[in-house]
Amino acid sequence: MFEATLSEASLLKKIVDSIRELVTDANLDCSDAGINMQAMDSSHVSLCALSLRNDGFDHFRCDRNLSLGVNLANLSKILKCAGNTDLVTLKSEDDADTLGVKFESAKQDRISEFELKLIALDAEHLGIPDTNYKAQIRMPSTDFQRIIRDLQVIGDTCTISATKEGVRFSVEGDLGAGNIAVKQNPNAEKEEEKVEVHIEEPVSLTFALRYLNFFTKATPLGPIVALSMSPDVPIVVEYPIDTTGFVRFYLAPKIDEDEE
Amino acid sequence: MFEATLSEASLLKKIVDSIRELVTDANLDCSDAGINMQAMDSSHVSLCALSLRNDGFDHFRCDRNLSLGVNLANLSKILKCAGNTDLVTLKSEDDADTLGVKFESAKQDRISEFELKLIALDAEHLGIPDTNYKAQIRMPSTDFQRIIRDLQVIGDTCTISATKEGVRFSVEGDLGAGNIAVKQNPNAEKEEEKVEVHIEEPVSLTFALRYLNFFTKATPLGPIVALSMSPDVPIVVEYPIDTTGFVRFYLAPKIDEDEE
């Protein structure tokens, strides 16, 4: 059997909310190491990967590997029934056709139990090659969210350029053009306000703002976002989840047709 | 003539807002005892009853019984023009074809006067039989609202089961099934956090969540909701209004077709 308890239902809500607009259905791959999930978005443009280590849970038990196919919109509906500070337990017997979701209020005066029907999904675990990224950026997740949201009003694609000075986000559209330059500030007072850029060589890649905007739904997961870029390979947009794991998004850059 | 003054327009706003999505038109029956209203919802499924005693008003005068037919959406539009702390006065001459609504700000520097056209409605006062309910539940109105709202996302009907231990709300839907169990806590610190269940015998009835959800529009009226249930008769969902009266909703249970 599989049984995993988190002390705050709000974390599980945020995780599911961070990917449910992008991914419809996905397998939760449970092993004694933790829970992993990997899925393409419904248009097969971007890839989303979730990893939650066993030691991030208050209680974790997984007797044998299970692959639980869930509809994320339905799981989200159930999670909406939890109070933010409820204890949440996920539970599934081997060969069960439902995932049990239990919420317990701190005072134990309210206990909710749901059974989510599981669905059969093809297991398509894509190997993501190890890459030595040429440019790595770490910045406040809310700043990244704001920039993407602002630029999306002006155009459809955004060029992200990383240099030793910092990161530049550029956009063009019918109304004109613009760019937002964020400088490195490794000496910022608060850890979560730091902008840090590690560069082997300058990298400049262009992406669909629509997908970058989807990724920023993960902003509530934490104060930091990490961007990793190399020429001609997908960008990795990673949201670390405290001590528990991460949500990562992969998106291939647009090919500049003039260069072909 | 009829004249009734309440010290806070916000209370009258909340009362009208609690029923205006359910009831389109209704007669305000005014007598020297106070104001009463009774109306079926527009689909004739549930019944709504309002009672405001004369001593709940700052000033109350009703020389002879009047039945004032009002469109609640229009009355609500007028009430939106009041400041929350305005003094509000309802006024109607005998045989008038309008209801006067007057708002006075605390400093008397802003006075608004409206005349709402009255409408002719059949007076259908339904006798509600006195019932000795087998199960009576008293719980925080916001908890009840939250539970109904959450369960409505999962299914269309909800079974409410009252036992000595507490109340259980169960739901079934395409995505699976669930239930929320709320335990008695008669020793809660705050009066408004208490959950109390008085049981002569356990009762379990099933209702349309759509209507229960309409009823919870009355939640702003106060911290408490009281549910009264007996087998095969309509549930009463009552929202007490402080010292002034109450709004009550009646809804017949669904008949389980398997039992017939």
Added chain:
Amino acid sequence: MFEATLSEASLLKKIVDSIRELVTDANLDCSDAGINMQAMDSSHVSLCALSLRNDGFDHFRCDRNLSLGVNLANLSKILKCAGNTDLVTLKSEDDADTLGVKFESAKQDRISEFELKLIALDAEHLGIPDTNYKAQIRMPSTDFQRIIRDLQVIGDTCTISATKEGVRFSVEGDLGAGNIAVKQNPNAEKEEEKVEVHIEEPVSLTFALRYLNFFTKATPLGPIVALSMSPDVPIVVEYPIDTTGFVRFYLAPKIDEDEE
């Protein structure tokens, strides 16, 4: 060249937001005295005039008169990319076909530069005759906004009547009629709570609420609105902008058909 810097981008946002629902495109007329704009709304019913004096800017330079045709919706999209406390600079070379908009964060760690395409617009500067208004009203802008919004729910037109006692806003609609009377209170404690009416003779004029409601989008510009009325001429609804200038709206009164 033209270059003008304001210390708070939020002010420029509020100015553009105050008129962009009414006016689609407009010429910013820049001279060494400041920036002026005048435009009819897209239905040619009301007139909007903006004036920003050079000394209201942190830095202002305009070597020769320029008329910059901008689409206000697009300018607003760019301004949304500014932080509220960013320094904002507008810049245009002589004969340029774009308006440069630059935002600098207080710490200079984020710099955004946009180029808004200019558009060619007929310059139609309407002469507004000097009028000695018979009734001048000064009142809290939020009160005016609230009254217009409330009355719009009830009817389409509003009669504004100014007398020595104060101002009365009246409305009629299908549901009935109403009026809101606001009294003078020249001794109010706070300057921004004062209602003052200067009357040479009582004036009563009727206006389309739809347009008055558009004008109240300028409410965030400041705590005060000034209404100027004389029989048979357009009302002036003025929102002063601190020490910098003003936004003014002009709207012709409705002619009472019975009087013709």
